[in-house]
Amino acid sequence: MTLQEEQTIIEVAHPDLLREVDRLHADGYRLVQIGCTDVGGIYEINYSFDKGYHLKNLRLKVGPDTEVPSISGIYWGAFVYENEMHDLFGIPVSGINIDFKGTFIRTAKKYPFSVTRKGEDPCQNE
């Protein structure tokens, strides 16, 4: 038996992000996670929401220095993911309700997942 779970991914444009998130919030979705992936020099940010075990993703594609608006005004708890996004990827996020300004996760290398580190050996202590 395979997993029976619906998952949808919807691409969203930068200026529409807050409106779309607001609509999902009004629809009674809960925020599951925000995660980033480096896809060849640009970031793909997945905002995952869930309602009745149906996973809905808003996918936003941004360049390395594009500022992303915070959704913590809509989902209060989003600050953990947004601070993480900033600390690990170096994506600037504007207007987080609890902004740690880069001290949420302190790392040995600054922004270890950033596209500017492309080609670097990701590991150490060999």
Place this chain on the structure above:
Amino acid sequence: MAFLKRSPWILHYDASSCNGCDIEVLACLTPLYDVERFGIINTGNPKHADILLITGGVNEQNRQVVKNLYEQMPEPRVVVAVGICAASGGIFRECYNIVGGVDRVIPVDVYVPGCAARPEQIIDGVVKALSILEEKRAKMKVMEQHSEEAGETA
């Protein structure tokens, strides 16, 4: 371990471990293994502790915490690195944020292998630490005598 002369107190710190070794350290204190019957007590205060049990490969943020804890402990003190991560970084050795072993930050006296280290192994490690603690004590005594004698002649 036929006879324990003293009641050593233990300080436990989790330096980026996965919890596996930590809960086994705690399991040593609970009824099945019960090291407290030997007078070994887990304390939260570094200034009360004789033995530092440390798990995990140490990361950038807690490197200083580990150093502070070690420096706050009174002499003689013994450090036991519990688990393979504490010995070398283990499976996380290559991660960007891992320093790679406790001995890169503070001197380690006993290494307990295992992923996760079993309670029996941890107890063995502590017993080994006890004999090192005695040695260190004896050495300290000799040093003290020397300095006293030196003080008298001067």
Place this chain on the structure above:
Amino acid sequence: MPERIIVPFGPQHPVLPEPIHIDLVLEDEKVVEAIPSIGYIHRGLEQLVQKREYPEFVYVAERICGICSFIHSLCYCQGIEKIMEIEVPDRARYLRTIWSEYSRLHSHLLWLGLFADSMGFENLFMRSWRLREKVLDVLEDTTGGRVIQGTCKVGGVRRDIGQEKLDEIHRGLESFEEECRDLGHVFLNDTTVKNRLRGLGVLSKAEAYDLGAVGPTARASGVEMDHRETGYAAYGDLGFKPVIETAGDCYARCAVRLREVHASIDLVRRAIEEMPEGPIDVKVRGTPEGEYFSRAEQPRGEVVYYLRGDGTKNLSRARIRTPTLTNIPSLVKMLPGVQLADVPVVVLSIDPCISCTER
């Protein structure tokens, strides 16, 4: 207005087995604001996917956390199996369920002990952990590891449990259940415990849902959400109903976990009774290409693995969202209004697992 002071809590603190740091803003004895800061266990293991081939990453996934270990590897394997369209044999699904539920039992009993310790109830702490050793004995007997099992793999499981052993486990459940009931009786009916926990750290249903709380933290506030309901592994065959409490305080969070202990025992019992015959794994060929959000229910709540493969032996991205990370906003909302002496109890009530949180 009384003077405000800031009390740092952690990273090294007697009640915390793991390091987390919280700055507590106090007015006299009362907390008015709590600011968490993490990072003491951040290892950066998500990047290891680029170094380890996808079947090997199971070992890394399992070591994200030594408490939720088995379910981490299960969630990862299910994600890869979904991407590669692998059908896992029935017996493997049932074995996975048994080990998942045993992990949950060991985790919940561990939590009950630590929770009792945070209240200063040392005797109850020791009793819970003594009972937990019975669970660990079964895990060690069937997998070889006490806290890290290493039995899950892409395409099935590594070890089978023989019929004789299954019968032995089944027989052992009766006395174990009895002991759990006795233990639960103290937690739920002792006057001191009740006085300490009732009405402490209340989280309403609306708040819990809106803050993205998961697991027992959400279910204690009446949010009906348990990923086992979707029927992964053998949960679909066995049938499953989430355990719900409505008060949303520390007492309710304790009650949810106690009732889940019994639900787990019941699931193990039925899984053993209905255990199908057959192989325990299938041969896996090829490499994963595609993406999937794999989800499973850990003792602490829903875990999400975002896996993305590009057709090579190494995944191009694994993003792991663990239950404690998403429970932190709830904790921040629970703490204001609580007295300083109750802070450890409230922090423990979400069952924080920091090494999961920071990866």
